[in-house]
Amino acid sequence: MLCRVTPQPAQPAAEARRVAVLTHLGRREAVDTAAGIIERLSAAGITALVPEADADILNARLHDATVVGVAPGQFAEQTRDVELMLVLGGDGTILRGAEKVITSDTPLLGVNLGHVGFLAEAEAAEIDSIVEHVVNRTYTVEERFTIDVTLRDHGEVIWTSFAVNEVSIEKAARERMLEIAVEIDGLPLSRWACDGVLVATPTGSTAYAFSAGGPVLWPELDALLLVPLSAHALFARPLVLGPTSIITVELIHASPVHGVVWCDGSRSVELRVGMEIEIGRGQHRLQLARLSRSPFTNRLVNKFQLPVDGWRGRADRHRRRSSVEWTVDPGPTGP
Secondary structure (H helix, E strand, O other): OEEEEOOOOOOOOOOOEEEEEEEOOOOHHHHHHHHHHHHHHHHOOEEEEEEHHHHHHHHHHOOOOOOEEEOOOOHHHHHHHOOOEEEEEOHHHHHHHHHHHOOOOOOEEEEEOOOOOOOOOEEHHHHHHHHHHHHHOOOEEEEEOOEEEEEEEOOEEEEEEEEOOEEEEEEOOOOOOEEEEEEEOOEEEEEEEEOEEEEEOOHHHHOHHHHOOOOOOOOOOOOEEEEEEOOOOOOOOOEEEOOOOOEEEEEOOOOOOOEEEEEOOOEEEEEOOOEEEEEEEOOOOEEEEEOOOOOHHHHHHHHHOOOOOOOOHHHHHHHHHHHHHHHOOOOOOOO
């Protein structure tokens, strides 16, 4: 896992500081939390940029601050000039924020208002702590592996995209299965009649791929996870591939239906017979701001509420070793 540590070098007092804020407007809690954060940031001399459609709603909740609305189509470009993007919502909203910053080095800080929220770093109740870290620039930045996607029709590139979590290739008709052929690094792997196939990042291993029976990968790994979906085949297990591998999936002529390619569940394109999808390591890495150095094991335990009762850690292991050493028969000591 690549991390670069903030705080950054001291800036001149007259510097105008700006952060971008993306909010799930369908949740009142998100709007209230965003308003509270924006008020505190404004008091510290930091201006908030928001999508133009969000500006009126947020300004109506603010008392001692205002936000700067950015016109549609310009928000992604404007975020290149901000020091951080704050996203308030669930993982879906955070993935929308990732679209805005993926091609720049702007860190993204997710504030969880969803359910599991693996991409989020903080909870809505931590407003004061969030603002303190942003104002003082006391956060670290963690770089996450991403994947790039290229769709070809008879060799011609007709669509490209990226994914932070996963690329899913799914059947367009519920009652029929896809017939696909899969290659790894230009070599044939298998042919499957299936509901589809996923290619996920380590970040996405706890999302769709997890629900499909794939393994959980620690986010510091650079790897590709290939997960067949309900494949009618003896060999149809999840596969973990190296970061430089290229996965090619072709919808073969025997397939009775078309498919759909989804990137992070938000960007899609139709997949027709004869087309092929090429998936590999992304050109850009997602920058995620971290407020603490809590290990991923703790995140798994907290997010999935895993049972750890009875685990006493090092002290317990030390007591067990001491007990074993005390009861070991030393053997004969002399005639």
